[in-house]
Amino acid sequence: MTTRSARRWPPAQIALTAVAATLSLIWLAPLAWALSTSLKSPTESVTSPHWIPEHVTLDSWKEVLKAGDIPNWFVNSVVVSVCVTVIVLLVASLAGYGFARTEFRGKGALMGLTMAGLMFSPAILGVPLFTTVQSLGMVDTYWGMILPQCAPAAKVYILYKFFQGLPRELEEAAFIDGAGRWRIFFTIVLPLSKPSLSAVGIFTFIASWNNFLWPYMVTNNPDLMTMPNGIATVQNAFGIVWPQLMAGGLIAGLPLIIVFVFFQSQIVRGVAHTGLAGQ
């Protein structure tokens, strides 16, 4: 009995686990503090810092949900992230397949142009991007938020590499069976690409849900803001109320964390997949 547990828990392993636990606690502490703050009254939150609320109250959560803006922004975030994810998956898989498997005039040049796109971002070219979207009349619209997030050179590149690695024989066989190239794409290639597509999809969704800079630039109307943007730029008329700020932040952050708890292995694989593709 003792020997067996000693084998499972050698001293080195115990030490390592202790380090891991400490580090995890440090990493969780800010979130725990946010949760604790959100359960305090505004006055308690600014009187001598302490971890456990003396009087646990859900007032801040209720206030935040009742005030109207945050539920509204939540809907906007869902609308924008879902649209971006769907469009990106469609557009990037088509383009990745097109570059990997088809021939057309100027393919090499267009591929090069797409690769160059990896160097641009709204952070760098925000001002010209804004004036472009402005001239298209899309400032303060959903599409103005969505479409500029739907030209992802990096995602095209990842799927391009994936499609290149698929065995050609399958498609050829289907073609001999008389299938057209669109049918081949949708009925054979896409089902085979589920792992890659879900990795790209997960990442697109996270990036879009958390995207701050572009929605910040293109939306001014608080009706249309997404969660991150609204939280940062629209203030409670009653001043900084830390418990409400934390409750709002947790509402914005929790959905993805909950999703992560349930789909941990897929997401981890997704990170490795998309990240390592750039290696």
Added chain:
Amino acid sequence: MSSTALTTAGRTARPRTGAGADSARLRWSRRLQHGGWFVAPFLVLYGLFVILPVVRGLYLSFTDANISGDHSGFVGLANYREALRDPLVWDSLWHSTQFTLYVVPLIVLVALLMALIAHHTTHFKWLWRLCFFAPFLLPSAVVGNLWWWLFQPTNGMVNHVLGLDTPWLTQKSTAMLAVVVATLWWTVGFSFLLYLAALQNIPQHLYEAAELDGANALQRMLYITVPNLRSITGLVVALQVLASLQVFDQAVVMYQFGPGPEETTRTFVQYTLEQGFTTYRVGYASAISFVLFVIVAAVALARMWLLKGREEATR
């Protein structure tokens, strides 16, 4: 996955024999001519929202255009000349660089440490993964608000835990450090997962062989783990440098869109947006945007060049 693919293939593929299959293959590849339709939707979006802004930005950088789009005239190189003399361009560029210099090594070290720990522990792996990665899933605005609160001098968690009364966010000596700490906490999880995946990809037999040769744990680490992580470290560093030079979100939220104490946390992206949207000088903002673009492009190209060099060396 690949085994499913093979069985599906076996089921759908008819036996292919002789010339019939060859000519079919020929027709197949011919059918793929004009595959441009696959790429067209992407190219339209890419053209509208990447190429057009670049071209437009380049044009604007030679004008004195304002945010409302009127009264714009061609001014030649005046914006670029002004940028070279503008101390705030250099200050903000330095702040972004400074941030990068602090944050990248920290992320690499902490991510590697976390990955080694998570890789070598035998229990609760999922828990470490969850704890280290969870902050990455938060929006930057939430991270900014959260650390704004945590760094409050009298009621914040940081001073409470450390037993200090440091005014982190209002003195210039700690202002940037605060942003670095928040960023490390927030983003290290991504690099951690990359390292973890790379560790899991190192063939186990290398370690077994080394152990047979009598190498101790430290030697195995130095001679097997470290060399095998070189290429992933290159990737982590490159990704982090490119992202850090473009830092904006968490810094502005922590300092309520201001420049920080004595203007010590104004990042370069922030300055371009201030010029464009606070001072309304779209032309000038476009010009200084290209300064950052050139730097980012140089870093990206340098990495490609390094990778190519390494590939040739290993060949």
Added chain:
Amino acid sequence: MGQPGLNRRHFLGAAGGLVTAASLGFAALGSGADALASGTRTRVRYWNLFQGGDGANQVAMVDAFRRTHPGTAVKDSTLTWGGPYYTKLAMAAAGNRAPDLAVMHQGRVPGFAPGRLLDPWDTGLLAEYGVREADFNPVLWKRGVVDGELYALPLDIHVQLCFYRKDVCRRAGLLDSAGRLPAATSTDDWFAVLKEARKQLKKGQQTLGLHANDQNFCWWFFVAFYQQLGGTYFDAAQTDLTFDTDKATRVLEFFRKHVTDGYVTPGETDAEAFLAGSPFTWEGNWSVPYFTGEKVDFGAQPLPPVFGTPATHAESHSFVLPHQAGRGGPADEGAYRLAAYMVTHATTWALGGHIPAYLPTFQDPGYRELAPQNEYSRPAMDHQANEPHIWFAGSTGILAQRLGPVIASSNLGSTAPGKAARRMKNLLERLLAAKNPMTGRTAAQELKGAAA
């Protein structure tokens, strides 16, 4: 797995499909959930930057308006005060998605491209809602007029004040027989007051809240004391600088002395320190309801006239119509109704410490009895120090953004006062030579153009 797994997959698939369809539909529809919910009533979108006590009063006023005007739905949005607010407002107006009504500091109007980012008020229509020029302080009304058109309808004047705790000052023997603090008329006087008050404090408490590292407060306080010395910025034609670095140095040395003599702790949260027993703090009048609410016995008066001539920094909140291509219709009329209501029902607003711009309210006995408003409103109104009337000025404008940090760095000792004053002069010189990006003209050219 088998059957349940399949069911779950079906369920997830259906749910995902529904969310996707709903999202695409929503995006196609193009308006936020709240706009849809407000239905067919006239919806006035009103933006402001009022937080804290001001925010509460403003919400109370809007609510009162809603009760008396049930046909008008007001969607009020409070954006982050200062720079970010004006950024959002300018971008919305430039993108032709502006709100129907917005609040703006009057000093920002010249730089906000009246005519392009702002639409003028129709004074005839305003009169229909009971707002007439005759009911306003003429200087204040005129400051909102550009090229003969009214762009900024004034709501208030707000000033920087010296708040003092009566309990601490009484113990220090600083109050007169009426229980008020006599105004210090020289720097020596002022520091003597601080010295006496400090004797009453616990260790670690600061004597004065100076916002030493806040660029906006730094700039506002500078404007006040620089004017006390009779300092000016530009000549009348706005072609040449008249900035006096000697006077500026005196002001900066005055500020700096508070820090070196230990009366001010940089980085302290000044308002909270005041509530905790610190005797003095320099704050905007908007802190009046905050301190009143916390049951502190305090007084408030204009910043001390330590350089002889009284003057304290003053700005004004006003209502503007951000540019909309097709301004008019029910939402526009709703904006007029709301603005007129707020301006003429400013008693609630005056509780926030602001001095009402609407004279009937200002002269109302009810207002005159408010304390501590009655201690400061008259003298502050008569001795205003305004920022120069130029395109780069105004609350949290370019001037404050550029010069404020220089003053802060002098306060904190990073830059010597004399050097900081010279740096301020250089910055002013460059701003004066710079073209207003909205018009493509320098300040001098704009002035000449307006005169022609």
